[in-house]
Amino acid sequence: MQDQTSPGAKTFYIETFGCQMNVHDSEKVAGVLMARGYKPVAGHEQADLILYNTCSIREKAAQKVFSHLGTFKKKYRPGEKVIGVLGCVAQQEGEEIFERAPQVSLVCGSASYARLPELLDQVETGNRRVMGLSLDTDECFETELTGRENPFRAYLTIVEGCDQRCAFCVVPMTRGPERSRPSDRILDECRRLVDEGFTEIQLLGQIVNNWCDPAPVRLSFAELLGRVAEIPGIRRVRFTTSHPRYFTPDIIEAIDAHPALCDQIHLPVQCGSNAVLERMGRHYTREEYLEEIRCIRSARRAISISTDIIVGFCGETAQDFEETLALLEDVGYDQVFSFKYSPRPKTVAGNWEDSVPEEEKARRLAVLQERQRQIQLARNQQWIGLTFEVLVEGFQPRLQQAVGRTTSNRTVNFSGRREWVGRYMNVRVTAAGPNSLVGESLEPGESSPGATT
Ligand code: SAH
């Protein structure tokens, strides 16, 4: 987004916490605001309207929002700025936000964004307590006006909300029931994104593979992937998050059949112990999960696999934790996002005893992260000497380095030029760390055939 103030125009600043879904929601909110004549600015100091798009998945994330709001109270006079709280904390705390942070005048949960234009009308007419918190919205928050931040990769929500109710998770309470977008609308939007110059599409959903086509053609999720991948001009398609309960082999068949579908699957396991998986309400066993991993490994291309893990869930024993560590080795993940369990209000496990002490959670997390670091290092080192196509996503002027991403979602740094940003280039890997690779470009300054620049 550009910082482009013109005299007299109202300005806004959005700060985003949390997941890709939140990042994309902020892009949509920015689109609605820009269509009303608001201009984006780079910091809250210059903004007339400040929006916090919040995350409440763990307690720390939720606390951060209130500490930020606290600093504003000291900084700005009452009424100097219009301050809004969006997203999961807004949904969860609701009206109480006005009590805890009286400088806030807009509170809108993520399931109510379709009402944002109407809510903004009320804010603009000076209403000091505007609220949108309904969860029973039928429509998804669709807007043609999305102000996308990344010029190459477009996020596109295909399913909103979640009905799963994993015992630890607030998302069903903060994002409402699951609703899928019709395939024709999704495919139209993909074609429009190609016309705008995007070459990579990332399909989003809390359980993206539980997408269920409301359109009469009733495409399956795997068929949708194929249709998106076939759109001329699309070079990469990613999708996240897949839930193991709904993972089907036709997803792998689609990846085999369509080169544009990326060599990457994010399949959160949460834990390696069947007893804990059952208490979490995940609806699969370790054995069923490993069967899915075998299916992914049987693909014609090497697909990189990432996961989410929670340590220290209620009742997790030392033995349960050992089983999670063993699972890391069994699968050989390329990336793991790991978290200490944080009890959340209104969840199934919210009333259970948080039995693993904080220090033990921290210890388990450190052990797990160190084990995974070694696994990743070993896996990345196998790439040395091989050549991959990367999309150049950034440039670090200080190091004169281009930052590229492989289809398997690995970052490769290589000596390059600013003009290469946005190009697809072939890069040979020369060194590997646990989190990224180093390489050298094989075709200086050239984009590979068919690349859109
Ligand atoms: N819809 C996705 C992601 C949900 S939130 C899915 O189905 O996996 C992202 C991750 O945050 C989860 O996968 C989980 O690992 C973690 N998480 C969710 N609730 C948590 C909690 N209460 N404490 C710690 N981690 C949590």
Ligand code: F3S
């Ligand atoms: Fe949360 Fe489980 Fe849904 S992790 S988002 S309730 S699948």
